[in-house]
Amino acid sequence: MSIEIRGVNKTFGDFTALDNINITVPTGKLTTLLGPSGCGKTTLLRIIAGLEYADSGQILFDDLDVTNTPVQKRHIGFMFQHYALFRHKNIADNVAFGLTLLPKNKRPSKADINKRVNELLELVQLPQVANAYPHQLSGGQRQRIALARALAVKPKLLLLDEPFGALDAKVRKELRTWLKNIHHELGITSIMVTHDQEEARAVSDEIVVMNQGRVEQVGTSEALIHQPANAFVSDFLDLA
Numbered sequence: 456m457s458i459e460i461r462g463v464n465k466t467f468g469d470f471t472a473l474d475n476i477n478i479t480v481p482t483g484k485l486t487t488l489l490g491p492s493g494c495g496k497t498t499l500l501r502i503i504a505g506l507e508y509a510d511s512g513q514i515l516f517d518d519l520d521v522t523n524t525p526v527q528k529r530h531i532g533f534m535f536q537h538y539a540l541f542r543h544k545n546i547a548d549n550v551a552f553g554l555t556l557l558p559k560n561k562r563p564s565k566a567d568i569n570k571r572v573n574e575l576l577e578l579v580q581l582p583q584v585a586n587a588y589p590h591q592l593s594g595g596q597r598q599r600i601a602l603a604r605a606l607a608v609k610p611k612l613l614l615l616d617e618p619f620g621a622l623d624a625k626v627r628k629e630l631r632t633w634l635k636n637i638h639h640e641l642g643i644t645s646i647m648v649t650h651d652q653e654e655a656r657a658v659s660d661e662i663v664v665m666n667q668g669r670v671e672q673v674g675t676s677e678a679l680i681h682q683p684a685n686a687f688v689s690d691f692l693d694l695a
């Protein structure tokens with residue numbers, strides 16, 4: 456599913472958080488919103504999700520205008536740093552959670568839910584932890600389970616907000632390679648927020664560099680490195 460953001464503006468009081476954002480996120484690619492703290496990345500992601508509404512502008516999913524569509528109807532998977540697993544549910548029940556919430560006519564049978572949970576645990580390479588509880592897992596393992604949970608409902612769009620933000624540098628590096636591999640295997644359109652240029656360059660098919668509520672440049676890692684559009688992009692990517 457391709458995503459088009461057309462002329463999106465957002466203010467909080469007299470502060471402009473997003474200033475005329477126009478971008479297209481291509482089908483099946485992993486696109487990163489990259490920029491310093493406060494530049495509007497999370498606000499834009501929340502507007503794409505339907506967790507927040509723009510003051511003006513449009514959001515299109517495959518040419519369909521979803522600007523006023525509520526989050527539950529956008530078929531999105533979320534993996535957010537602070538969107539923790541349920542402590543009192545075991546891992547299998549955490550992964551199955553989204554499926555158990557589906558309306559009765561769309562909800563798979565118990566056997567099918569179990570089968571899907573097992574497939575997802577295989578996919579994130581943690582088949583052995585189905586009966587464990589979140590506190591028994593490492594931070595990196597918990598984030599892998601968070602991805603399995605996000606994928607359970609077969610979303611058409613995956614949104615990741617600083618998914619590895621709380622992890623130490625070594626695990627972060629391992630997980631970004633892992634995420635890139637899984638993304639290539641599944642080919643699901645994904646948008647990730649990060650302030651870490653090294654992380655963005657390691658995982659992204661395309662990078663959207665943001666600054667003070669505006670888009671400075673959109674391109675592949677190579678394009679940004681070889682042809683930074685301006686001094687901000689060059690500085691932010693440490694190219695000087």
Ligand SMILES: Nc1ncnc2c1ncn2[C@@H]1O[C@H](COP(=O)(O)OP(=O)(O)OP(=O)(O)O)[C@@H](O)[C@H]1O
Nearest residue numbers: 467472490491492493494495496497498499648650
């Ligand atoms: N609900 C809100 N009310 C008021 N101001 C807000 C609100 N949400 C965000 N802001 C402000 O809008 C700006 C952009 O915030 P946003 O969270 O989108 O930035 P960000 O680029 O994701 O930064 P970070 O990496 O620090 O999360 C910030 O200055 C923030 O304080």
